Amino acid sequence: NAGVTQTPKFRVLKTGQSMTLLCAQDMNHEYMYWYRQDPGMGLRLIHYSVGEGTTAKGEVPDGYNVSRLKKQNFLLGLESAAPSQTSVYFCASSSSGGLSGREQYFGPGTRLTVT
Amino acid sequence: DQQVKQNSPSLSVQEGRISILNCDYTNSMFDYFLWYKKYPAEGPTFLISISSIKDKNEDGRFTVFLNKSAKHLSLHIVPSQPGDSAVYFCAASITGNQFYFGTGTSLTVIP
Numbered sequence: 608n609a610g611v612t613q614t615p616k617f618r619v620l621k622t623g624q625s626m627t628l629l630c631a632q633d634m635n636h637e638y639m640y641w642y643r644q645d646p647g648m649g650l651r652l653i654h655y656s657v658g659e660g661t662t663a664k665g666e667v668p669d670g671y672n673v674s675r676l677k678k679q680n681f682l683l684g685l686e687s688a689a690p691s692q693t694s695v696y697f698c699a700s701s702s703s704g705g706l707s708g709r710e711q712y713f714g715p716g717t718r719l720t721v722t
Numbered sequence: 723d724q725q726v727k728q729n730s731p732s733l734s735v736q737e738g739r740i741s742i743l744n745c746d747y748t749n750s751m752f753d754y755f756l757w758y759k760k761y762p763a764e765g766p767t768f769l770i771s772i773s774s775i776k777d778k779n780e781d782g783r784f785t786v787f788l789n790k791s792a793k794h795l796s797l798h799i800v801p802s803q804p805g806d807s808a809v810y811f812c813a814a815s816i817t818g819n820q821f822y823f824g825t826g827t828s829l830t831v832i833p
Contacts, residue, residue, distance in 0.1 A: 611765070640821070649726075649811060650766070650823040657819060665820060697765050709754055709815060713765030 609633055613698050613714035620688045620721045628683040628717050630698030638701045639681035640665075640711065641673060643694040650697065656681055688721045695719075725749050726814050728824035736832050741799040743827050745812035748793065752814040752822075757786060757797045760809045760826070769810075770797070802831045 614629045630639065637658050642650040652665030654673040662673045670692060672684045681700075685692060695718050699711035727746045735741045743757075753774045758766035772779040772786045772795070779786050785798045799806055809826045 638819075642823075647825060649724075649728075649825040650813075652820055652822075655819065663819070666822075699765075710756060710768040710771060711766075711821070713758075713767070715765050716763070 611698055611700055611712050611714040613696075613717050615717060616715065617718050618720070620685075620719065622689060622721060624688050625684070625686050626688065626719075627685075628696055628698075628719075630681045630683070630700075630714060631679055632681075632698075632700040632712070633679065634700060634702070634712065635678070636700035636702050636712070637678075638703065638711075639675065640699045640701075641671070641681065641683045642697045642699065643667065643692075644697060644716075645694050653683065653696075688719075690721045693719060693721045723748075724825070725752075726812060726822045726824040728810075728812060728827050730827050731825070732828040732830070734830045734832060735802045737804060738801045741797075741802045741806065741829055741831070743797040743799075743810050743812075743829065745795045745797075745824050746793060747795075747814050747822075749814070749816070749822075750790075750793065751816050753817070754815045755786070755788060755795050756813045756815075756821075757784075758811045758813060758823075759806075760811060766811060799829075802829075804831045804833050807831050 640655040641653040656675040659678040698714040701711045756771040757769040760766040
């Protein structure tokens with residue numbers, strides 16, 4: 608049981624390049640989330656999904672796109688990377704939105720630098 | 723605008739003493755609150771939670787207190803251990819779809 612895994616762990620991009628971050632979970636969770644963590648800002652929600660085939664915007668969605676084609680995978684795409692997207696990206700999953708099961712399980716993070 | 727705030731960026735406590743981490747929120751619609759612990763180069767891990775219908779939840783050395791009238795929650799760790807040294811985030815949610823995190827408090831437990 609690997610929990611939540613993220614690929615890649617590190618990446619350096621040049622401004623304007625594109626990339627996709629992959630998140631996978633093996634806990635059969637319905638809900639999946641993408642966050643970014645910046646110094647002094649805590650974790651901010653980029654996009655989330657409440658089930659296969661669904662996605663929704665979070666607090667800071669601009670410049671990112673997501674897809675949830677399979678229940679276990681949640682992809683985060685940057686179409687044209689900008690230096691402001693330099694951050695640590697965390698994926699998380701949870702079993703439900705009800706009062707029980709809301710605790711999220713996080714992946715180890717992807718450190719992205721855009722030059 | 724930050725809806726969940728942790729005003730203390732850092733806290734140092736002697737081993738064996740109590741650690742108290744604080745969190746304030748602005749949105750009265752939040753119905754669930756959580757605390758996470760994060761070690762460097764790792765993702766956050768869930769620690770303890772409380773729903774808005776309760777004012778206290780306890781799990782071993784960890785207790786979370788919720789004061790809805792003050793829009794304030796706190797995490798008590800007693801006794802504190804060196805392994806508790808980490809960054810602690812509080813988080814709040816409405817319906818479980820969106821979570822709002824504080825900026826974190828770095829706890830150092832001194833042996």
